[in-house]
Amino acid sequence: MLFYYLDLALRAIWRNRALSALMVLALSVGIGACMTTITVYHLLSGDPLPGRSETIFYPQLDGDPQHTDAKAPWDLLDYRTAVDLAQSGPASRSALVVSNASKIDAMTGTVPPFVGQLLSTNADFFPMFDVPFAFGGSWSKDDEVHHARVVVISDTLNKRLFQGENSVGRRIKVKSESFEIVGVLAPWRPQPKFYEVAGGAIMRDSASTFYGKVEDIIMPFATSVELNRGDFNAWYCWREPTAGADLTRTSSCLWVQLWVQLPNPEAVAGYQRFLEGYAGQQRDLGRFDVKPKVRLTSLAQWLSYNGVVPDTVKLQVAMAFAFLLVCLCNTVGLLFAKFSGRGAEFGLRRALGATQAGLFWQCLVEAAAIGLLGGIGGLVMTLCGLMVVRRQPFSYADLAYLDLPMFISIFVMSIVCGMLVAVVPALRAAKTAPALQMRSE
Amino acid sequence: MTYMYMSPIFTALRRHKMPVVLIAAQIGLTLAVFCNAAYLLSDAVATVSVQSGVSDKELGLAKITACDACQASDINARALNFLRRLDGVSAVAVVNTVPFSSRQADFGIRLDQASKRETASAHFYAVGPDAPKVLGLELSAGRQLTADDFQPAKGALPSNANVWVTQALASSLWPGQTALGKDFWVNQWHFTVVGTMRHLVRPEFELQPRFKADWSVIVPMQPGSGLYGTYVFRASPEKLAAIVNTVRSELGRVIPGVIVDEDNTRTMSILRTEYFKGDVSMISILATIVGATLLTTVLGIVGLTSFWVSRRRRQIGVRRALGATRFDILQYFLIENAFIVSLGNLVGLASAYALNLGLMQLYELPRLPFLYLPLGVLMMLLVGQAAALGPAIRASSIAPAEAIRVI
DSSP states (O other), X not given: OHHHHHHHHHHHHHHTHHHHHHHHHHHHHHHHHHHHHHHHHHHHHSOSSTTTGGGEEEEEEEOOTTOOOTTSOOSSBOHHHHHHHHHHSOOSEEEEEEEEEEEEEOOSSSSOOEEEEEEEEXXXXXXXXXXXXXXXXXXXXXXXXXXXXXXXXOHHHHHHHHTTSOOTTOEEEETTEEEEEEEEEOOOOOSSOGGGOOSTTTSTTOGGGGGOOOOSEEEEHHHHHHHHTTOOOOSEESSOOSSTTOGGGOSSEEOBEEEEEOOSHHHHHHHHHXXXXXXXXXXXXXXXXXXXXXXXXXXXXXXXHTTOSOHHHHHHHHHHHHHHHHHHHHHHHHHHHHHHTTHHHHHHHHHTTOOHHHHHHHHHHHHHHHHHHHHHHHHHHHHHHHXXXXXXXXXXXXXXXXXXXXXXXXXXXXXXXXXXXXHHHHHHHHTOOHHHHHHHO | OHHHXXXXXXXXXXXXXXXXXXXXXXXXXXXXXXXXXXXXXXXXXXXXXXXXXXXXXXXXXXXXEOOTTOOHXXXXXXXXXXXXXXXXXXXXXXXXXXXXXXXXXXXXXXXXXXXXXXXXXXXXXXXXXXXXXXXXXXXXXEOOXXXXXXXXXXXXXXXXXXXXXXXXXXXXXXXXXXXXXXXXEETTEEEXXXXXXXXXXXXXXXXXXXXXXXXXXXXXXXXXXXXXXXXXXXEOHHHHHHHHHHHHHHHHHHSTTOEEOGGGSEEHHHHHHHHTHHHHHHHHHHHHHHHHHHHHHHHHHHHHHHHHHHHTHHHHHHHHHTTOOHHHHHHHHHHHHHHHXXXXXXXXXXXXXXXXXXXXXXXXXXXXXXXXXXXXXXXXXHHHHHHHHHHHHHHHTOOGGGGGOOO
């Protein structure tokens, strides 16, 4: 029976070639536009650390007496606070994070010195964020204590300077000093670059800056502070620093981020208590005039607080959804018109003994065929759409690829759209009363 | 007379309720998308066509970084000397940054030395001698800067500077008053306004609300350890590209130990283009969505009208045989279309408003200006008539003999 309906459907589609093509085209373009934007949204709002992000937390402590919003302490920490929390906080792992530009010289003679990005952090950074290594590994805790001149370099830099060979043990000049390479990262592109996300709640539209690439060079925090003599870029100073350029000697300049790993709710509560205690103690010691505001947010909360999905991406999703609706209305409207114009044919079939159910299935098969063709077209359109997105000058453009869950959802979405388009007109057409239809023409 | 046309239309439409409702809904949604997208588009276009306040087309920027044991004055002397001697360069100055390059000094302004309240936050361009002329800044009131105005820095800025502010900043700090001679403070620094500029956009102005884009201050400053490494030069537009290439390849050799910052050693036009890359692609995406939505709707109307025309060949033939002119038939389909589109527009006005409310939350966009709605309605009517015209003309050419043809 199905084959008979399929045969009828194909005949009907062929009879109104232009109209059918129009319906399929509208459906594919609508699904394509919608799924392209949703794919981008999905990629940007995904969990950067699946499986472990619930254990990663971001402590904040804000001693600015003029900043009274208790719900939103300043995003970054001052040096003293950051180092104290990292050293004595009850976390299973903790990593300070600060990034700045630095002169890099490979001393190979082939690549001239250039200005690259330097990430200063702790050894815990690598296991806590599950950072993949191609060669070598992290530096040791001992290296941190002795301010050892060691670095880990990114996959990109290793390809640029050493053609992707195992460069562990080679030396590289950062600023004016020579460092030993102890590790080379495998390709790593967290989406977003979550460990540096900050300021998104204060400055709208900054979200596109959260999708940059990982720094070229990663070195122990203490070593970096010594190397840069405390000369970093302050994120914000709530009081004019008195100690000159050395940011390690002022409590009013905020420039360090801290990430901690807390394996269970008890540890989280414990850390919260520790933060409160530390804040009170620092006020009593006179480092702050007021008791600093504290906050402990999970990675996911921190990302959503900062609005890591750019507004423009949400806007595109909204627009594309409206467009898909237009396309669906278009297709359903045309299908309705098409079925309602076939009263004579349906009436004849009913008169010859076809049941309502039979007519319904015939129409459904015909409409579903159009829906399916539109769905397949939509899939192709999505792939084209993503290709277009990759050529746009957005910082996240190179991430725009279809992953398996998205591929499956596009397929499901296409079928659902196709069915949705099919059912209502088919139901309507099936209601045809035999005698009435015979008479009307 | 009109009623005579309307009556059969209503009868026909009532018989095809669903397609009519759906096409009307489609038209409504299209109107909603169109109004909002057109508004966003005009906003984005206003952003990319901002007046920078400097002579974009005749300027080039050179920036050097990373020199550990260098003397600022030595770098300045060598760089200025090198740039001045380049063929085609007419003037050179030291600056901390320029529009479309990186933000250097955003500070909160206090109008009262004692108070802690910051009235506004502006970008402070610290500039060396000749910079106002090189940049091509236009003064709307006040005086030119003299050699005495360029003082050494105390920290990031001089402790008592005579400065220029933009008109936009002046009117927000001292509404209704002249800014000339007024004082303001930032941290420990004190400033006196001696001139107001027509325009000078702040770097990375898009991160600010639109009305704050032009809040900038020009602080004359003696080049030295607080002001070195970034140079702006003026040259004729046709020679600029070649000059920038020379600077990129040779400036590093002229001053040993430094690295030329290639991202910021560019012509001002390229800096500007690069800065707006994202907005331009946003514009093209929006325009594509608007275009695709309109096209789909037009094709939908064409499809539906053609279909109806083909279904009603017999009725049309009968009407023609009974004396209806070709024009009557044409008019019939156009009126029918206008009726459906108007129905859709009613839905559309409501959904345009709803979509705008949603976008306002999502995108911090001001309310859709009222003008967009009547314009959108009018456009949908015209588009609908244009789309229906083809099938309607075909309908009008149906011969009366069709009435007696058996399908």
